[in-house]
Amino acid sequence: MSPANPSTSSPRVAQRGSLFEPVQLGPITLPNRIAMAPLTRCRALADGTPGPMIVEHYTQRASAGLIISEGVNISRSARGYDLTPGLYTDLQVEAWRRVTQAVHACGGHIFPQLWHVGRVSHPDLQPGGALPVAPSAIQAEGTTSYTPSGFKPCPTPRALATDEIRTIVADYGRAARRALDAGFDGVEIHAANGYLLEQFLRERTNRRTDRYGGSLEDRARLLLEVAEAVAAVCGAGRTGIRLSPVSPVNASEPDRDPLNTYRYVVERLNALGLGYIHIIEGVTQGPRDVPGGFDYAALRNAFRGCYIANNGYDWHLAIEACEEGRADMVAFGRLFIANPDLVERLRLNAPLNEPDPASYFGGGEAGYNDYPRLVPHPAPR
Numbered sequence: 001m002s003p004a005n006p007s008t009s010s011p012r013v014a015q016r017g018s019l020f021e022p023v024q025l026g027p028i029t030l031p032n033r034i035a036m037a038p039l040t041r042c043r044a045l046a047d048g049t050p051g052p053m054i055v056e057h058y059t060q061r062a063s064a065g066l067i068i069s070e071g072v073n074i075s076r077s078a079r080g081y082d083l084t085p086g087l088y089t090d091l092q093v094e095a096w097r098r099v100t101q102a103v104h105a106c107g108g109h110i111f112p113q114l115w116h117v118g119r120v121s122h123p124d125l126q127p128g129g130a131l132p133v134a135p136s137a138i139q140a141e142g143t144t145s146y147t148p149s150g151f152k153p154c155p156t157p158r159a160l161a162t163d164e165i166r167t168i169v170a171d172y173g174r175a176a177r178r179a180l181d182a183g184f185d186g187v188e189i190h191a192a193n194g195y196l197l198e199q200f201l202r203e204r205t206n207r208r209t210d211r212y213g214g215s216l217e218d219r220a221r222l223l224l225e226v227a228e229a230v231a232a233v234c235g236a237g238r239t240g241i242r243l244s245p246v247s248p249v250n251a252s253e254p255d256r257d258p259l260n261t262y263r264y265v266v267e268r269l270n271a272l273g274l275g276y277i278h279i280i281e282g283v284t285q286g287p288r289d290v291p292g293g294f295d296y297a298a299l300r301n302a303f304r305g306c307y308i309a310n311n312g313y314d315w316h317l318a319i320e321a322c323e324e325g326r327a328d329m330v331a332f333g334r335l336f337i338a339n340p341d342l343v344e345r346l347r348l349n350a351p352l353n354e355p356d357p358a359s360y361f362g363g364g365e366a367g368y369n370d371y372p373r374l375v376p377h378p379a380p381r
C-alpha cells in the first residue's frame with residue numbers, strides 16, 4: 001500500500017458476527033462487540049483528577065467489550081466544561097491508573113477519549129482568563145460552556161497562530177503518552193461534535209488561509225497530524241477516532257458534501273493504519289436520519305480497521321448491524337448511563353432502566369452509580 005495513494009489499498013475485511021462474540025480491535029481481542037460510548041458527566045475533582053466515584057462507575061460497566069471514557073482534556077486550555085478530567089498532570093495519571101486497574105481486574109478494556117473543545121469554552125476556564133482558541137474567530141452561536149459559576153455563552157474565540165498549532169499536536173502526543181502510563185489499552189481521539197478537530201475540518205468554521213485551512217486537504221491536516229502523533233505513541237492499532245459526519249451539535253454546520261469530506265479523512269487514516277473509526281450516525285442524541293441522508297456503508301467500506309457505530313442503537317438495531325456486517329462494534333451512550341450491566345441485559349433481551357437526564361452533568365453518586373443491576377457484579381471488585 002502506498003501512503004501517497006491510500007485509496008488503492010485492499011478493501012477491508014468485515015468481521016460479521018454476533019454482538020456477543022469476540023472481535024479483534026487492532027492487536028486487542030475484545031470479548032464482545034459492545035462499546036460504552038464516551039459520556040461526560042462532570043464528576044471529576046476540581047484539579048481534573050478522577051476520584052473514587054469515577055473508579056466505581058467504570059468498574060460497574062467493565063463487562064463492555066470496550067469502555068471509551070468520557071472526554072479527557074489534553075491540556076488546561078483544552079477545557080470547556082468544569083469538573084471534566086484531564087491527562088496533563090502526573091496527579092491525573094496516578095488517579096486514572098486506579099480506574100484502569102479496576103477495569104482490568106474485571107476483565108475489561110478502556111481507552112480515554114482525548115479532547116480539546118476549541119471554541120466551545122469560556123475565559124473562566126482558560127489559563128489567565130484568556131479567550132478560547134479556534135481555527136478562526138467565529139463564535140459558536142447558541143452554545144454554552146459549563147464554568148465553575150454555571151453555564152455561560154461561548155464568546156468569539158481567538159484564531160490560533162500557525163506556530164501554536166504545533167503545540168496542540170504535541171499536547172495530544174503527550175496526553176497519549178500519559179494515557180499509556182496510566183494503564184489505558186489505547187486512545188480515542190475526539191474529532192466529533194463540533195470540538196476543535198471538527199472545527200478545523202469543516203468548511204464553515206475554518207476560514208484560515210495558511211496550510212491548516214482552505215482546501216479539504218488543508219482543513220483535514222490538523223486532524224491527521226494529531227492521529228499520526230497519537231498513533232506514534234500508542235501504536236496505530238490502539239488508536240481510534242470519533243467522527244460525526246452530519247451532526248450539527250455545538251453550532252457545527254455540516255459540510256455541503258460531507259461524504260466527500262469524511263471519505264477523504266478515512267482514506268488518509270488507512271494510510272496510518274488506525275484501529276478504528278467510531279461514527280456517530282445522524283444527529284448526536286437525535287435523529288439517525290438527516291435530510292439528504294449519508295452513506296455510512298461507503299465510509300465503512302473505505303476504512304480497513306474496525307467500524308464502531310453509534311447513536312440511537314437498541315437491542316434489535318445493534319444485533320442486526322453486527323450480523324449483517326454493517327458494523328464491527330456498536331457503542332451505546334445513554335443506555336450505559338442507566339444500565340451498568342447493559343451487556344448482560346442485552347444478552348438476555350431483558351428490560352432496561354431509563355436514564356435520568358437531570359443527573360447527567362455534575363453531582364454525586366445519585367444518577368451515576370446507583371442504577372440497579374439485574375445480576376451481581378463479577379468479582380473481583
Ligand SMILES: Cc1cc2nc3c(=O)[nH]c(=O)nc-3n(C[C@H](O)[C@H](O)[C@H](O)COP(=O)(O)O)c2cc1C
Pocket residue numbers: 037038039040041069070071113190192193242280284285310311312313331332333334335360361
Ligand atoms: C450525558 C452525555 C454526555 C456525553 N459526553 C460525550 C463525550 O464526552 N464525548 C463524546 O464524543 N460524546 C459524548 N456524548 C454523546 C454520546 O457518546 C453518544 O454519541 C450519544 O449519547 C448517542 O448515543 P446513544 O443514542 O447510544 O445515547 C454524550 C452524551 C450524553 C447523553
